[in-house]
Amino acid sequence: MSMKKEPSVLKGFRTFLMRGNVVDLAVAVVIGTAFTNIVNSVVKGIINPLVGSIGTTNLDNYKTCLSSSCQGSKGIQLLWGSVLGATLSFVITAAVVYFLMVLPMSKYLARQEARRQAREGTHEVIEVTELEVLKEIRDALVAQRGSGPGER
Template structure:
């Protein structure tokens, strides 16, 4: 069983997955900083400093007027936290956009390096090979 486990761990895709998870965690920190430190302040300027995350409706229970979302939740009231949801959706869209741009840049980088590798001299075309075969067959008949 230990031998099988070692073989499983040594497979390339398991190692690639582990590397992907580690890089993904590091990338998450970068993207979260991008969203929280750069993009959200710009959105705050455009919307006049509006922060949706604290907006909610009380569905059931008593909450002091003007209480924060955290206070409302701590009172045991049933709250419909639409602002927190909207903030999560906005953050998701921003993160998805950042990931899209990153993947697009990586694909462009890969295609430019692949294009250089394909620029190397290639072998004969199918037509050239067929002509050679035809000529060889004619030479054998004669």
């Protein structure tokens, strides 16, 4: 009587980690983190100074005081500059991802689909043409058989 050996937890964990989905996800997280650093640098180095040309160079300095007096960190302050900076970072990230990754991939996949449909379309034409040729051969054989000496 032999009992089936259960895989060890570590082997199962290793199998889980080596699946393509987990590795792809890990790569995406690492690239996303590096990409976020680039976008943040663009916002701080280019966007903030451009916006700062009409005010301050640091968007974090834009705020509104809701209380009667705001001195330093005292009072009730809305830090809308931080929200604006984060929003700009998001919009830039989304635009770069869309225009450099999503749009080209969509066009590539559309071209692949068009090629696949074209290949399937040519197969159908070939099959129809072959079918027509076979019908002609059959008709010719029937006609030949009918005109031969052993006519029934």
